[in-house]
Amino acid sequence: MKLDKGIEDYFLHPPPGSAAARAVEFGIDLTLTLENLRLTPEERILKLEAHLASIAWLKANARLKAPPKMTAHESS
Amino acid sequence: MKAVKSQLEFLGRHDLECVIIGGVAGALHGSAIPTTDLDVCYSRTSENLARLATALQSVNARLRNAPDLPFLLDAETLHKGLNFTFITDVGDLDFLGEVRGIGYFDMVAEGASSFEVLGYEFKVIALEKLVLAKRTAGRAKDLLAVAELEAILESKTKVGEQ
Numbered sequence: 001m002k003l004d005k006g007i008e009d010y011f012l013h014p015p016p017g018s019a020a021a022r023a024v025e026f027g028i029d030l031t032l033t034l035e036n037l038r039l040t041p042e043e044r045i046l047k048l049e050a051h052l053a054s055i056a057w058l059k060a061n062a063r064l065k066a067p068p069k070m071t072a073h074e075s076s
Numbered sequence: 077m078k079a080v081k082s083q084l085e086f087l088g089r090h091d092l093e094c095v096i097i098g099g100v101a102g103a104l105h106g107s108a109i110p111t112t113d114l115d116v117c118y119s120r121t122s123e124n125l126a127r128l129a130t131a132l133q134s135v136n137a138r139l140r141n142a143p144d145l146p147f148l149l150d151a152e153t154l155h156k157g158l159n160f161t162f163i164t165d166v167g168d169l170d171f172l173g174e175v176r177g178i179g180y181f182d183m184v185a186e187g188a189s190s191f192e193v194l195g196y197e198f199k200v201i202a203l204e205k206l207v208l209a210k211r212t213a214g215r216a217k218d219l220l221a222v223a224e225l226e227a228i229l230e231s232k233t234k235v236g237e238q
Contacts (some may be wrong), residue, residue, distance in 0.1 A: 019229070026219075036106045037228070
């Protein structure tokens, strides 16, 4: 979906004092938001679905090979 | 993991009078924050409660916070309660009669956006109201969402002004 240039600019270069600037300060990666805004609503849902499926796959297939080593501080 | 697509298909298939709220509403508006459950504010007319009870029975809905509690899922039970959190064959579904900070169904539905997804048309809470609801909920994850949703809202407002 073609996004308005003004919106692209707003997210890529958040104006000082804007909600976008506050979001970046809060820790939001607005490039991910922008990527979503370029999609249609249905594509957004399918992307979310694919993301959740990947997490589920990872949970089902990842195996812990060895426990993490404790630091001297943790073992005392 | 049963996820959002099955939940939306469930909602569309049963033609329920409701408005999508919460994280899925955020995603439809453009948020990149992932969510696994579907939150919905539903109309409490007797016709809709009957439809909702039938719909929930079809996906084997149980109370998420008390799955072993005997629970007769019918329109009367739904009428006696207000906000329900279910675990179902299509995943976690939350049906709220009232949204904190906004009000009951009519208030939530007022000004709602309409999205066509997966061949169904869904009412989705207006972005301004979603921000208000999440700000009222006030949990850490809600405040994170507020920061992003406010940026989306402001971007649309600013472009609209041009």
